[in-house]
Amino acid sequence: MRVKICGITQPQQSLAIANLGATALGFICVQTSPRYVTIEQIRAAVSPLPDNIDKIGVFANSSILQISEVVQASNLTGVQLHGDETPEFCYQLRQILPNIEIIKALRVRNLQQLETTANYIDYVDSLLLDAYHPQQLGGTGKTLDWEMLQAYKPSRPWFLAGGLTPDNILTALNQIHPNGIDLSSGVERSPGDKDLDKVALLFAKLKSL
Numbered sequence: 001m002r003v004k005i006c007g008i009t010q011p012q013q014s015l016a017i018a019n020l021g022a023t024a025l026g027f028i029c030v031q032t033s034p035r036y037v038t039i040e041q042i043r044a045a046v047s048p049l050p051d052n053i054d055k056i057g058v059f060a061n062s063s064i065l066q067i068s069e070v071v072q073a074s075n076l077t078g079v080q081l082h083g084d085e086t087p088e089f090c091y092q093l094r095q096i097l098p099n100i101e102i103i104k105a106l107r108v109r110n111l112q113q114l115e116t117t118a119n120y121i122d123y124v125d126s127l128l129l130d131a132y133h134p135q136q137l138g139g140t141g142k143t144l145d146w147e148m149l150q151a152y153k154p155s156r157p158w159f160l161a162g163g164l165t166p167d168n169i170l171t172a173l174n175q176i177h178p179n180g181i182d183l184s185s186g187v188e189r190s191p192g193d194k195d196l197d198k199v200a201l202l203f204a205k206l207k208s209l
C-alpha cells in the first residue's frame with residue numbers, strides 16, 4: 001500500500017520520513033495554507049530523496065501554467081489537484097505534463113458527490129478522497145464517513161485521506177481497502193512541523209496489518 005505523508009516543509013524531515021517507510025511525500029503549493037512551501041523549499045526537501053519516493057505537489061485551482069512551472073522547477077513526480085479542477089482541466093494538464101502522475105482529490109460531502117469521482121477516471125492516474133470542510137481546502141484533520149466508502153471500488157487506484165492518525169488508521173483500514181493512505185495533520189506537532197515519533201508509530205501500526 002502507498003503511504004503519502006503530506007505537508008512537508010522542513011528539508012531535514014523529508015529524508016527521515018522516507019526512511020521511516022513513506023512511499024510518497026507531499027508539498028503544499030497552495031499559498032493560503034500554513035504548510036505552503038516555495039519552489040526553493042521543495043527543491044531542498046526533494047534533493048536528498050531517492051528515485052523510488054514519489055514527490056507530489058498539492059495545488060488548488062492553480063492554472064496549468066502555474067502548475068507546470070512549479071513541477072518543472074522542483075523535480076516533482078506528481079501533482080495532487082485539491083480544488084475544483086474539472087475532468088477537462090485534468091485532460092489538458094495531462095497534455096502538458098504527460099509523464100507526471102495526476103491525483104485528483106475530491107472533498108466528499110455525501111454519496112452523490114462520491115459518484116462524481118467516476119467522471120475523472122479517464123483523465124487521472126489516481127483519486128484521493130478527503131473530508132469536506134466549509135472553510136478549508138485540506139489539512140483539516142476531519143475524517144470521512146468510512147462506512148459510506150465500504151462499497152467504493154473505482155477503476156483507478158485511490159488514496160484515503162482526511163483526519164487519519166496513528167490512533168485511527170487500523171480502524172479505518174479494517175473497514176475499507178484503499179490503494180494508499182495520505183496523512184498530514186495527524187502526524188504533526190503544528191502545521192508543517194511533522195512529529196517523527198507519530199510517523200514512526202504510524203508505520204509500526206501498519207506493520208501489524
Ligand SMILES: O=C(O)c1ccccc1N[C@@H]1O[C@H](COP(=O)(O)O)[C@@H](O)[C@H]1O
Pocket residue numbers: 006007026028030033034035058059060082128130137138139140141142161162163164182183184185186
Ligand atoms: O494541508 C494543507 O494545508 C492543505 C491545503 C490545501 C489543500 C490540501 C491540503 N492538504 C491535504 O489535505 C488532506 C488531508 O489532510 P489531514 O490529514 O486531514 O490533515 C491531505 O491530502 C493533504 O494533502
